[in-house]
Amino acid sequence: MQSTTQAVQIAIEELAKLPGIGRKTAQRLVFFLLKRSEGQIEALSRSLINLKKTVHFCEICFNITETSPCAICTSHNRNHKQICVVEEPNDVYAIERTNEYRGLYHVLGGCLSPLDGVGPDQLKIRELLQRLEKGVEEVILATNANAEGEATAIYLNKLMQSFGLQITRIARGIPMGGDLEYADEMTLSRALSERVKM
Amino acid sequence: MQSTTQAVQIAIEELAKLPGIGRKTAQRLVFFLLKRSEGQIEALSRSLINLKKTVHFCEICFNITETSPCAICTSHNRNHKQICVVEEPNDVYAIERTNEYRGLYHVLGGCLSPLDGVGPDQLKIRELLQRLEKGVEEVILATNANAEGEATAIYLNKLMQSFGLQITRIARGIPMGGDLEYADEMTLSRALSERVKM
Numbered sequence: 001m002q003s004t005t006q007a008v009q010i011a012i013e014e015l016a017k018l019p020g021i022g023r024k025t026a027q028r029l030v031f032f033l034l035k036r037s038e039g040q041i042e043a044l045s046r047s048l049i050n051l052k053k054t055v056h057f058c059e060i061c062f063n064i065t066e067t068s069p070c071a072i073c074t075s076h077n078r079n080h081k082q083i084c085v086v087e088e089p090n091d092v093y094a095i096e097r098t099n100e101y102r103g104l105y106h107v108l109g110g111c112l113s114p115l116d117g118v119g120p121d122q123l124k125i126r127e128l129l130q131r132l133e134k135g136v137e138e139v140i141l142a143t144n145a146n147a148e149g150e151a152t153a154i155y156l157n158k159l160m161q162s163f164g165l166q167i168t169r170i171a172r173g174i175p176m177g178g179d180l181e182y183a184d185e186m187t188l189s190r191a192l193s194e195r196v197k198m
Numbered sequence: 199m200q201s202t203t204q205a206v207q208i209a210i211e212e213l214a215k216l217p218g219i220g221r222k223t224a225q226r227l228v229f230f231l232l233k234r235s236e237g238q239i240e241a242l243s244r245s246l247i248n249l250k251k252t253v254h255f256c257e258i259c260f261n262i263t264e265t266s267p268c269a270i271c272t273s274h275n276r277n278h279k280q281i282c283v284v285e286e287p288n289d290v291y292a293i294e295r296t297n298e299y300r301g302l303y304h305v306l307g308g309c310l311s312p313l314d315g316v317g318p319d320q321l322k323i324r325e326l327l328q329r330l331e332k333g334v335e336e337v338i339l340a341t342n343a344n345a346e347g348e349a350t351a352i353y354l355n356k357l358m359q360s361f362g363l364q365i366t367r368i369a370r371g372i373p374m375g376g377d378l379e380y381a382d383e384m385t386l387s388r389a390l391s392e393r394v395k396m
Contacts, residue, residue: 006252014241015242018227028288041249049243055203
């Protein structure tokens with residue numbers, strides 16, 4: 001197309017590869033960046049390159065970290081007998097923000113999804129089982145509340161039965177501020193069957 | 199926060215500066231990028247840096263270009279007696295995609311918006327008036343159909359009265375595929391008052 005330059009086209013294509021960003025949004029971002037100074041664009045680009053250069057995966061919990069083992073795994077202030085199993089590093093980030101949990105984590109790196117070719121061998125399940133032999137008392141399964149996350153939790157629960165430890169699953173129910181009227185049937189039936197004493 | 203690294207924080211902050219991207223989206227993008235290869239991230243970063251290095255503004259129409267004057271301004275296949283005035287380079291891109299218009303463009307670099315401190319001197323209006331002296335026969339005002347765009351079009355129309363050329367404004371009306379039922383009053387009243395003979 002004559003009306004735009006090759007550099008703009010390439011930048012649009014690269015941005016459109018990101019999740020949730022289509023060609024229209026990518027185009028808007030590019031025209032926004034063109035108005036910014038060279039320094040501002042370089043700061044953005046450098047931050048992205050640094051991501052991959054300085055961020056590694058913790059050899060114990062597979063969370064992202066700059067030093068391996070990570071700060072959580074080496075902390076003396078945390079309960080090393082409790083492991084919370086999550087799918088992705090951003091789940092760790094979400095749980096840490098609650099400031100409620102003081103145990104360790106284990107990041108699976110995804111969830112069981114046979115259609116996408118993700119089986120037990122693609123996840124850090126073997127590494128999780130190895131950790132269980134070192135005095136762990138409770139495993140909290142905090143995989144997502146969708147079909148794949150539930151399947152992964154059920155699979156892990158079965159696998160860990162022989163270890164003789166407490167296995168728990170995070171509660172499903174009505175979210176805070178949620179109206180019963182707008183809750184879907186699955187959520188509401190879960191909230192009913194998993195009701196707790198007041 | 200202990201659960202994430204400094205490089206991740208910086209990347210999230212840089213991405214969140216982009217329009218339409220909040221902290222949550224920025225976070226999702228960063229975790230997506232962490233899963234990509236170093237080469238893929240570098241391709242993205244390089245494309246952004248190249249943007250500013252290779253993209254300039256055409257000295258005639260102020261559209262973005264790699265060579266100045268731009269390919270449209272120097273083309274012999276286009277009608278040099280017709281100038282379409284738009285707000286931003288992406289508007290040129292949008293009109294070019296219709297494959298309907300064969301004249302030249304003039305990119306104002308925004309629209310009149312006193313509240314944002316954008317007056318006539320911040321736009322390429324003087325440069326537009328200079329171009330009109332070189333045998334231009336028609337100016338098409340294609341600023342956006344919002345309050346600022348309309349004000350800019352009215353201002354330019356008044357300014358160009360003395361040049362004795364045809365000044366037109368792109369049609370406002372019901373968009374293709376639009377239901378009358380869902381059209382707002384302004385659009386519908388415009389569509390009625392600017393009705394054309396079938």
